[in-house]
Amino acid sequence: MPELHVGERHWSVPTGNNLLDALNQAGVAVPSSCRAGSCHACLVRCRGEVQDKQPDALSAAQRQEGWRLACQCQVIGDLQVEAFDPxxxxxxxxxxxxxxxxxxxxxxxxxxxxxxxxxxxxxxxxxxxxxxxxxxxxxxxxxxxxxxxxxxxxxxxxxxxxxxxxxxxxxxxxxxxxGGALQYDPDWQARPLWLIGSGTGIAPLWGVLREALRQDHQGAIRVIHLAHDDSAHYLAEPLAALAASHSNLTVELWTAAQLAEALAQLRLVSRQTLALLCGHPASIEAFSKRLFLAGLPRNQLLADVFLPRS
Incomplete structure (x- = not known):
């Protein structure tokens, strides 16, 4: 069986074992969050043989230095591992x-x-x-x-x-x-832009919105924030202030109780619309389905899903 080496410790693990599980089960505290190769919290430096299920998740420079995502690797040979040291x-x-x-x-x-x-x-x-x-x-x-x-x-x-x-x-x-999927592209300047976030998924969109306005975006911008209830619209005041000073910006605050009815009324004004979505998987799925049904081309929807903790 392959041997794992961490510092002065070494032990045998079955071939094909998930590297993150093998480390944590032996008491090596490697943090993790999504276990999907998205959060990058389980970064480790490896010397040896692993089978990486997501080789493109890290940059070429990182991989050259030996960094891997433990949750995405299977042990197939002897391996020297160093956990990321903050x-x-x-x-x-x-x-x-x-x-x-x-x-x-x-x-x-x-x-x-x-x-x-x-x-x-x-x-x-x-x-x-x-x-x-x-x-x-x-x-x-x-x-x-x-x-x-x-x-x-x-x-x-x-x-x-x-x-x-x-x-x-x-x-x-x-x-x-x-990197993340939600970044403003100056080439979008004349196109309608929809920014849709649920919960704290509005956080990165708050930055993207201000970047679009900083670059003098000319198309219409529609911001939708979905929250549990009215008290959870924590950016309502700063969003309203921006809308008051930019005639091409509209802000809509939706609650969970209003979601089904509001989605049913969602219509595209232009097929040139770009939609950036961020938040809980269920919310992203609901918005995505409705936007596709409304005629939004799939390559004009960019989503950043907040995966629940494992």
Missing amino acids: LNDGLAARVLRVDWLTPSVLRLRLQPERGLRYQAGQHLVLWAGKVARPYSLASLPQVDPFLEFHLDCRLPGEFSDAARTLKAGDSLHLGELR
Whole structure:
């Protein structure tokens, strides 16, 4: 059987075992979230033989350095593994501000120790001690002098529990910056743009919206935020302020109780429309089905799904 080596430890595992499971079962605490190769929290450096189910999930440079996503790898030979160390492999950041936008949505603003180049809508893995979770950036790099994240804390979780205790001046570490599907393209400037988010899925779209306006988007922009109830529309006021100052922007605030009726009335004004969706899988599926039925070409819908924690 193949042998896994982590530091001074080594042990045998059956051929074909999932690498993340083999590490965690032996007490090597590699964090994970989605187990689908999306969140990148389970990043490890490997020397040896693995079968990678998603070789394109990481960049060529990362793969050359030996980085792999443990959840996507099967052990097929002897393997030396180093877990991602946020202290050495990550980027330190200081907490600037922590505040609650609603009783369940925590806004976290961070200042990295050195500049971070990113685009509105990208993801970043946050580390609090040994706990890692991917979050979408809500900030705009050319405008905001901080990194902003909106954390859904309705349900208990290791990272959200740790985040509740954060205060200004505390330290976190930043892991991998990821592309994400939701980025504004200047070539879209004249086309109708729909930004549809559920829950904290509105966070990256908040950045994308401000980037579109910063680049003087000329087409109509329609923002739809789906929330559990009216009190959960945590960006209602800043969205309304932007709509008041931009005649091509309309904002609609939907609740779960209104969803079926509102979807039934959803119509496309133009087949040139581009739709960017973000949020819970069920919400994305409901919106996507309705938009396709309304005539939106599939290649004009970009979705970023917030996968539930495993």
